[in-house]
Amino acid sequence: KNEVEQSPQNLTAQEGEFITINCSYSVGISALHWLQQHPGGGIVSLFMLSSGKKKHGRLIATINIQEKHSSLHITASHPRDSAVYICAYATGTASKLTFGTGTRLQVTL
Amino acid sequence: KAGVTQTPRYLIKTRGQQVTLSCSPISGHRSVSWYQQTPGQGLQFLFEYFSETQRNKGNFPGRFSGRQFSNSRSEMNVSTLELGDSALYLCASSRDRADYGYTFGSGTRLTVV
Numbered sequence: 001k002n003e004v005e006q007s008p009q010n011l012t013a014q015e016g017e018f019i020t021i022n023c024s025y026s027v028g029i030s031a032l033h034w035l036q037q038h039p040g041g042g043i044v045s046l047f048m049l050s051s052g053k054k055k056h057g058r059l060i061a062t063i064n065i066q067e068k069h070s071s072l073h074i075t076a077s078h079p080r081d082s083a084v085y086i087c088a089y090a091t092g093t094a095s096k097l098t099f100g101t102g103t104r105l106q107v108t109l
Numbered sequence: 110k111a112g113v114t115q116t117p118r119y120l121i122k123t124r125g126q127q128v129t130l131s132c133s134p135i136s137g138h139r140s141v142s143w144y145q146q147t148p149g150q151g152l153q154f155l156f157e158y159f160s161e162t163q164r165n166k167g168n169f170p171g172r173f174s175g176r177q178f179s180n181s182r183s184e185m186n187v188s189t190l191e192l193g194d195s196a197l198y199l200c201a202s203s204r205d206r207a208d209y210g211y212t213f214g215s216g217t218r219l220t221v222v
Contacts, residue, residue, distance in 0.1 A: 060176075097211075
């Protein structure tokens with residue numbers, strides 16, 4: 001069983017829709033990361049959370065430490081949001097990240 | 110400010126050969142982590158270097174090794190290549206610990222034939 005569970009695995013949305021991607025983990029963590037990977041492989045770090053909520057443009061990330069759950073929301077989705085979204089956690093002061101399997105998002109016109 | 114630079118971008122090697130990949134972190138970042146991404150296993154942590162010392166190591170065989178230089182640039186080496194080593198190898202740099210956030214490079218895509 002993966003230590004990080006993401007859902008859904010695949011998601012197709014129409015432009016303008018509100019999107020939610022979920023991430024659940026099973027251990028105590030020091031930080032949770034949301035990453036975006038476009039075709040071609042490069043990874044962009046979207047958010048790093050240890051508590052609460054962060055917002056950047058149309059992206060919002062929340063985390064509930066007690067429930068060991070995080071969500072990534074995209075408001076007013078756009079085709080350029082099409083990518084794989086990956087959550088990953090770090091524990092203690094260690095820099096090792098443990099990754100989820102990713103959610104493949106496709107936004108159509 | 111310059112991002113994380115990985116070289117080369119693409120590489121084709123033959124089974125049994127060895128390969129060296131390079132990662133230049135963002136200026137001022139002292140931590141460099143390496144990851145392997147394959148379709149079957151997803152992203153997996155290889156190792157992390159901080160101030161020229163290996164600070165963390167993942168569950169990979171000894172054929173995978175790395176080092177970090179005094180300017181924080183890092184190299185990883187894979188010896189006796191196997192077909193299963195074909196993957197995208199990513200490095201990420203950070204000021205210090207994971208909770209300072211990471212910046213990823215574009216990766217090196219290694220194909221072993």
